[in-house]
Amino acid sequence: MDVSYVTSIIGFILQGTGITMKVYVVTIVCSIPLGILFALGKLCPFRPLQYLLAAYTWVFRGTPLLLQLFFAYYGLPVFGIEFQPLMAAYVTFVLNYAAYFTEIFRAGIQSIEVGQYEASKALGMNYLQTMRRIILPQATKVILPPMGNEAINLVKDTALCAALSIPEILRNAKVTVARDFSIEAYFVAAVLYLLLTFVIIRVFRELEKRYGYYN
Amino acid sequence: MEIIRIENIHKRFGDLEVLKGIDFVANKGEVITIIGSSGSGKSTLLRCMNHLEKADQGRIHCDCRIGMVFQNFNLFPHKSVIENLIEAPIIVKKIPRQQAIEFSMGLLAKVGLTDKRDAYPCQLSGGQKQRVAIARALAMEPQLMLFDEPTSALDPQLIGEVLQVMKKLAEEHMTMIVVTHEMNFAREVSDRVIYMDNGVIVVDGPPEEVLVDPKIPELRTFLNLDR
Ligand SMILES: Nc1ncnc2c1ncn2[C@@H]1O[C@H](COP(=O)(O)OP(=O)(O)O)[C@@H](O)[C@H]1O
Ligand SMILES: [Mg+2]
Numbered sequence: 001m002d003v004s005y006v007t008s009i010i011g012f013i014l015q016g017t018g019i020t021m022k023v024y025v026v027t028i029v030c031s032i033p034l035g036i037l038f039a040l041g042k043l044c045p046f047r048p049l050q051y052l053l054a055a056y057t058w059v060f061r062g063t064p065l066l067l068q069l070f071f072a073y074y075g076l077p078v079f080g081i082e083f084q085p086l087m088a089a090y091v092t093f094v095l096n097y098a099a100y101f102t103e104i105f106r107a108g109i110q111s112i113e114v115g116q117y118e119a120s121k122a123l124g125m126n127y128l129q130t131m132r133r134i135i136l137p138q139a140t141k142v143i144l145p146p147m148g149n150e151a152i153n154l155v156k157d158t159a160l161c162a163a164l165s166i167p168e169i170l171r172n173a174k175v176t177v178a179r180d181f182s183i184e185a186y187f188v189a190a191v192l193y194l195l196l197t198f199v200i201i202r203v204f205r206e207l208e209k210r211y212g213y214y215n
Numbered sequence: 216m217e218i219i220r221i222e223n224i225h226k227r228f229g230d231l232e233v234l235k236g237i238d239f240v241a242n243k244g245e246v247i248t249i250i251g252s253s254g255s256g257k258s259t260l261l262r263c264m265n266h267l268e269k270a271d272q273g274r275i276h277c278d279c280r281i282g283m284v285f286q287n288f289n290l291f292p293h294k295s296v297i298e299n300l301i302e303a304p305i306i307v308k309k310i311p312r313q314q315a316i317e318f319s320m321g322l323l324a325k326v327g328l329t330d331k332r333d334a335y336p337c338q339l340s341g342g343q344k345q346r347v348a349i350a351r352a353l354a355m356e357p358q359l360m361l362f363d364e365p366t367s368a369l370d371p372q373l374i375g376e377v378l379q380v381m382k383k384l385a386e387e388h389m390t391m392i393v394v395t396h397e398m399n400f401a402r403e404v405s406d407r408v409i410y411m412d413n414g415v416i417v418v419d420g421p422p423e424e425v426l427v428d429p430k431i432p433e434l435r436t437f438l439n440l441d442r
Contacts, residue, residue: 118267119289122282123303123355133306137293214292215337 006184009176013188016172019086020196023158023168027093028151034094035101040131042106053102060099066160068092073164085164097154104146108139141211148204155196169193216243217276218359218390219264224273226259233259234270235414241359244388248401248422251411252437257394260411261361264392279359282352286364288344290336296323296347297332300354308355315354322350326380342373346380353384360384362393398438402426410434 042053060068073088083091112135120130162171169189176185219241226234233256241247249257262268265281291299300319304310310318323329326346336344345365352360362381366374378400385391385404395401401408401422408425410418412433418425426438435441 113289115285115287115289116291119283119285119291120303121267122265122285123351124280124307125303129306133302134291138291141293214335 002184005180005182006188009180009185010188012176013169013172013185013192016167016169016189017192017196019161019166019168020155020158020192023086023089023093023161023166024154024196026090027097027154030090030094031096031098031101034098035105036136038098038102039105039109042102043109057099057102060096061103065092065096065157066163068096069160069164085161085166089161089164089166093154093157097150100150101147104143104150105139108143109135111142112138144204144208144211148201148208151200151204152197155193155200159193217241218243218245218279219275219277219281221264222274222276224260224263224270224275226256226263226268226270233414234263237273237414237416239409239416239419241390241392243358243390245407246385246389246391246393246405247407247409248405249392249394249409249411250396250398250401250437255411256414257411258363261363261392261394264361277359280355280357281359281361282355282357283361284345284348284352284363284365286367288336288341288348288368290344290348290351292336295333295335296328296339299336299347299351303351304354319350319354322353323347325353325383326350327376340373341369342376345369345377349377349380349384359390359392362391362395364394364396366395366397398426410437412437 038053038056041049044050069089069092072083072092073085076083076088116134116138117130120134125133158168159170161168162174165171167175169192173185173189177183217240221237221239224234224237225232237256237260249260251257259268261283263270264275264277265283267283291302294302297316297319300322301312301315304315304318305312320329320332323332326349328343328346328350331339331343331347336347339347349360349365365381366377369377374397378397381391381393381400382404393400393405405422407419408422409416410425410429410431417431418429418434425434428440429435429438
């Protein structure tokens with residue numbers, strides 16, 4: 001491999017890393033709170049809300065993310081909603097990942113025994129206090145492994161943004177390959193994805209360690 | 216002085232009527248044990264008293280704070296012993312943290328677990344867990360303590376330490392309603408024994424009357440007196 005060639009293309013692909021990380025951070029920051037909210041909604045006894053959220057998670061988990069991206073960018077203008085490509089990606093990724101997080105949080109919250117709710121209530125705590133101080137901290141420990149999986153999936157899913165010509169890692173690599181008739185750019189992209197997932201894996205290992213202080 | 220008055224409580228789960236009209240009064244400082252076979256509605260009655268279950272019919276008069284101790288402890292596993300104790304006082308009663316810690320350390324001393332203040336529930340024996348659970352309930356300064364089979368989940372050799380703590384509470388004139396199968400505790404510590412069967416209170420009287428040579432055949436069978 002030609003080192004000087006790789007050095008010459010790396011700056012361009014690194015620019016793509018910036019966009020990739022933007023999509024990543026926006027998705028995580030918005031979809032986690034949304035997921036918690038939707039999970040609590042799914043667990044509340046109001047039936048219509050349950051059905052609505054069930055339909056939501058079914059649609060977003062039951063269709064390809066790429067199709068959802070196309071729909072947001074090419075389909076919504078038919079209904080008078082137009083997004084810039086990056087905005088279409090933000091909206092789609094947030095709603096898609098929030099659907100997965102909803103199910104993960106719901107299962108995590110449901111895994112906590114009723115005795116914890118009863119003890120909290122017997123001590124005079126209300127619903128919000130019980131959730132915030134007793135249930136969610138314990139659910140967090142339970143959901144860390146599946147959340148870690150999703151966090152790694154998201155790194156790779158950001159590559160789908162290339163389909164909307166958003167200049168992220170894969171798109172920039174592809175442009176470089178097409179221009180120079182040389183596949184080194186794909187290797188550079190692969191290394192960048194591996195570095196990103198490596199960081200995510202370490203973050204989750206650290207989080208699991210931090211929550212490992214009790215059984 | 217009345218601490219809690221219960222009038223004509225009915226509770227059903229689907230087709231099953233679990234409480235069929237319960238009346239009773241607990242006075243300040245009284246220790247009442249409730250006995251009866253499994254499924255007779257003892258837990259449901261306690262849970263109606265502190266509104267973990269909603270009675271279908273009847274009234275519960277109680278202006279006081281009620282503490283509860285569960286068979287399975289229900290300690291908060293992600294919190295240390297001292298954090299288990301101070302959580303509700305800080306969150307619910309808005310007591311300053313330092314003050315809550317000082318008060319709770321006194322309670323840990325009372326249940327003999329001062330040295331476990333920073334341990335987590337998973338590091339404790341069953342008897343220690345239940346003593347922490349008692350201290351946690353006391354941290355809210357209740358006027359009435361409910362115990363739902365507090366020793367039933369314990370290895371036999373650990374039952375004594377929990378009963379000891381409860382006995383000490385009784386001596387300090389805490390009002391207590393205790394569902395238990397520990398007949399010695401019922402006989403020695405309680406002022407009144409209530410025998411429940413099939414969702415009704417069958418007998419309510421002093422322990423010597425209820426536990427020693429009672430007349431009711433079901434109670435005699437329950438106490439194994441006719442063998
Ligand atoms: N949440 C519930 N749903 C349905 N049935 C219940 C529920 N809780 C208790 N029961 C039933 O009510 C009856 C009385 O239960 P319980 O009050 O726990 O009795 P005890 O504590 O005397 O053993 C039992 O038959 C039990 O199966
Ligand atoms: Mg019971």
